[in-house]
Amino acid sequence: MLVSKTLKCKVFNPTKKKLELLSQEYTNFQIYVQTGRDFGIYSATKATFDFKYTKKARKKKQPIPLNRYFSRFKITNHKLTPYWFRVPVKGKRGGIWLPIIPHENIDSSWEIREAKVFKRKRNFWIYITIRKEIQLKTSYSSVLALDIGEKVIAAAVLSSVRKPIFLGREVRGIRRHHAWLRKRLQERELFKKLKEMRGKEKRRVELVLHEVSKCIVELAERNNSIIILGDLKGIRKGGRGKRFNRIVNSFPFNKLSFFIEYKAHLKGIAVIKIKEDYTSKTCSRCGEEGKRVSQGLFKCPHCKYQANADYNGAMNILKRSWEHVFQDGAAAFSPEPPMTERTRAEAHI
Numbered sequence: 222m223l224v225s226k227t228l229k230c231k232v233f234n235p236t237k238k239k240l241e242l243l244s245q246e247y248t249n250f251q252i253y254v255q256t257g258r259d260f261g262i263y264s265a266t267k268a269t270f271d272f273k274y275t276k277k278a279r280k281k282k283q284p285i286p287l288n289r290y291f292s293r294f295k296i297t298n299h300k301l302t303p304y305w306f307r308v309p310v311k312g313k314r315g316g317i318w319l320p321i322i323p324h325e326n327i328d329s330s331w332e333i334r335e336a337k338v339f340k341r342k343r344n345f346w347i348y349i350t351i352r353k354e355i356q357l358k359t360s361y362s363s364v365l366a367l368d369i370g371e372k373v374i375a376a377a378v379l380s381s382v383r384k385p386i387f388l389g390r391e392v393r394g395i396r397r398h399h400a401w402l403r404k405r406l407q408e409r410e411l412f413k414k415l416k417e418m419r420g421k422e423k424r425r426v427e428l429v430l431h432e433v434s435k436c437i438v439e440l441a442e443r444n445n446s447i448i449i450l451g452d453l454k455g456i457r458k459g460g461r462g463k464r465f466n467r468i469v470n471s472f473p474f475n476k477l478s479f480f481i482e483y484k485a486h487l488k489g490i491a492v493i494k495i496k497e498d499y500t501s502k503t504c505s506r507c508g509e510e511g512k513r514v515s516q517g518l519f520k521c522p523h524c525k526y527q528a529n530a531d532y533n534g535a536m537n538i539l540k541r542s543w544e545h546v547f548q549d550g551a552a553a554f555s556p557e558p559p560m561t562e563r564t565r566a567e568a569h570i
């Protein structure tokens with residue numbers, strides 16, 4: 222499994238001479254982008270730009286694209302910072318080595334790909350794409366099933382514990398608060414404020430999604446579980462009921478499942494997505510159709526089963542995941558038998 226990410230690095234305390242050279246290169250590059258005139262930029266950079274960018278890109282400021290064959294990265298034991306990046310510039314053979322501080326520490330197991338140089342206010346930033354091959358584990362001792370709902374963002378059930386864990390409840394509060402704010406701002410026609418608020422809501426929700434996904438992956442790591450995710454994508458096309466449509470439209474599902482998948486893969490944990498149709502309506506005990514009587518409660522008219530609706534959903538995913546995992550034969554499994562201790566599970570609700 223090839224995992225890649227962007228390492229955001231700030232150019233930190235470069236010498237005056239280096240800063241001059243970098244600024245010169247950056248300025249000349251912007252002139253080239255907008256006018257096509259070359260006042261002195263590194264030839265490979267020019268070629269990369271010509272090759273990669275469309276005409277439309279030539280109308281606004283662009284970061285300098287750095288081809289990986291002409292730039293270098295190294296980890297040292299330098300006092301200032303261990304991370305250094307060599308940027309090729311016109312007029313200095315071998316380019317300039319710049320001290321950089323990445324937003325997170327990395328080791329030498331990562332492969333350095335292409336990079337981009339940005340200028341923000343007075344600072345320079347280098348965004349480096351890095352990647353590495355990660356071997357996913359082929360053997361797990363449990364399953365972590367996730368149901369993504371509207372009330373709680375994720376209901377997780379571990380096959381070995383069966384006690385549900387609810388994560389991300391605060392998202393609902395954030396969204397409600399912002400919906401309320403939006404309405405007030407609209408009434409007062411404060412459109413600029415309105416626009417600012419949109420970004421703020423997005424960032425707050427995203428922060429929660431990061432925490433939720435981190436928590437889920439840690440849980441899977443501790444319990445040596447494979448992660449099974451209800452995949453809502455399949456539902457989007459079919460239009461399967463109001464509830465699903467509402468969830469799909471109002472929550473950043475793709476983002477959450479992307480975060481989970483990405484973080485899991487970094488730890489060598491596989492994520493399987495299964496179709497989630499009707500998991501909220503199906504009774505996890507008898508398999509018949511039941512109902513969500515109120516927001517939080519699921520009731521089955523056939524076997525009189527009652528449970529928290531999100532828990533019921535996660536149990537359905539857990540149940541289905543057994544079929545999936547065994548059918549697939551993808552993982553060499555030695556888990557406990559599925560769904561034998563229902564009564565114990567129900568005691569937790």
Ligand SMILES: [Zn+2]
Nearest residue numbers: 504507521524
């Ligand atoms: Zn039932």
